[in-house]
Amino acid sequence: MTSLTTRSDPLNKYLRRTLRAWWADGLWDLAMAGFLALTAVWLHPLIRVMAFPSWTWPWPFSTQETINPMQQEIILWALGTLAIWGGFAFLAYRVVSWLKRRFIAPRLGDVRFKFILPIENRIYVIFVVSYLLGSLLVMGLLWLTKGGPQFATAFCAVAPASLLFAVGKIYNLPRYQWVALLGLGLSLLAEFFTTAADYMQGPANFLDVSPIYGNPSLTLLVWAGVLLVSGSLALYQTLRLPRVSD
Amino acid sequence: MSQTDPDFTQLTELDRLVHEPSRLAILATLAGCESADFQFLLNTTGLNKGNLSAHAIKLEQAGYVEVEKGFNGKSPYTLYKLTQGGCEALKLYQTQMSQMLGQLDS
Numbered sequence: 001m002t003s004l005t006t007r008s009d010p011l012n013k014y015l016r017r018t019l020r021a022w023w024a025d026g027l028w029d030l031a032m033a034g035f036l037a038l039t040a041v042w043l044h045p046l047i048r049v050m051a052f053p054s055w056t057w058p059w060p061f062s063t064q065e066t067i068n069p070m071q072q073e074i075i076l077w078a079l080g081t082l083a084i085w086g087g088f089a090f091l092a093y094r095v096v097s098w099l100k101r102r103f104i105a106p107r108l109g110d111v112r113f114k115f116i117l118p119i120e121n122r123i124y125v126i127f128v129v130s131y132l133l134g135s136l137l138v139m140g141l142l143w144l145t146k147g148g149p150q151f152a153t154a155f156c157a158v159a160p161a162s163l164l165f166a167v168g169k170i171y172n173l174p175r176y177q178w179v180a181l182l183g184l185g186l187s188l189l190a191e192f193f194t195t196a197a198d199y200m201q202g203p204a205n206f207l208d209v210s211p212i213y214g215n216p217s218l219t220l221l222v223w224a225g226v227l228l229v230s231g232s233l234a235l236y237q238t239l240r241l242p243r244v245s246d
Numbered sequence: 247m248s249q250t251d252p253d254f255t256q257l258t259e260l261d262r263l264v265h266e267p268s269r270l271a272i273l274a275t276l277a278g279c280e281s282a283d284f285q286f287l288l289n290t291t292g293l294n295k296g297n298l299s300a301h302a303i304k305l306e307q308a309g310y311v312e313v314e315k316g317f318n319g320k321s322p323y324t325l326y327k328l329t330q331g332g333c334e335a336l337k338l339y340q341t342q343m344s345q346m347l348g349q350l351d352s
Contacts (some may be wrong), residue, residue: 011274014274015275015277018279019278109283111282
């Protein structure tokens with residue numbers, strides 16, 4: 001007998017169709033692009049200080065002393081990352097929700113979501129499995145071509161791809177599967193075609209930081225660009241739909 | 247009845263208000279969000295305006311759905327929200343159906 005319980009649950013079908021509305025119009029892509037760009041810019045000095053612990057912090061931090069990775073500024077900067085992420089996520093949620101009500105609701109209907117979406121566990125499983133497989137592959141490639149483990153770069157390249165792949169698969173958004181492939185490919189290309197800076201002692205200060213040396217920030221910026229394009233196209237298509245009245 | 251035979255007596259215990267496909271579609275749609283308006287429910291469930299309105303009234307009367315009406319500028323809106331009771335009824339229905347379908351599988 002065909003298994004009845006393993007068939008696609010019709011309740012889940014409606015639940016997924018509802019949740020799909022959160023991603024379908026492209027506004028989330030734009031918010032995510034902003035999040036990745038902000039993360040790239042914020043983490044850039046931190047990444048440099050981990051790679052080259054001999055440059056100085058910009059104003060308002062001390063500009064004369066050589067950085068010691070245990071200094072308070074570094075700890076504050078790292079902790080600030082969490083505050084930046086939390087603040088941005090909340091702000092993005094409010095702005096995206098408002099934009100959906102203002103521009104998307106007249107076309108597709110008004111659907112409002114809580115800050116934490118009721119996402120099913122299956123999506124986490126797909127994310128973790130694809131992330132682990134992708135990371136192994138990418139780290140292997142980077143090891144062969146550039147030498148060194150490059151954990152951070154592999155994480156920044158593969159994690160967004162895994163997330164988009166999982167969301168695209170569960171919520172029937174083929175766009176995300178293409179975007180996952182494109183973003184992963186472009187971020188890896190950017191990584192492969194950049195070489196180490198010639199000053200291996202590190203840049204002199206914050207402004208002298210090279211934007212392209214085996215840098216996870218570059219990977220994040222590539223991803224932000226890909227999501228910006230993807231979100232803009234999806235939003236354009238949604239806004240072309242005719243308005244309907246209640 | 248042998249021990250391996252499925253127990254269909256549970257079918258009579260199902261909440262008929264939830265079991266009706268159109269109302270089940272409305273409840274399942276609302277379970278994925280905080281609230282949704284009439285237009286979104288129309289698009290998602292595929293019901294026509296009359297049917298959707300009639301089923302929504304039944305769900306509201308049962309206390310499974312909360313309705314909020316208002317104006318956004320000059321445009322009227324109607325928002326539907328799943329209540330705690332509606333959420334529990336839907337979960338119970340899902341559990342009962344899973345159990346019965348599980349018995350058929352085994």
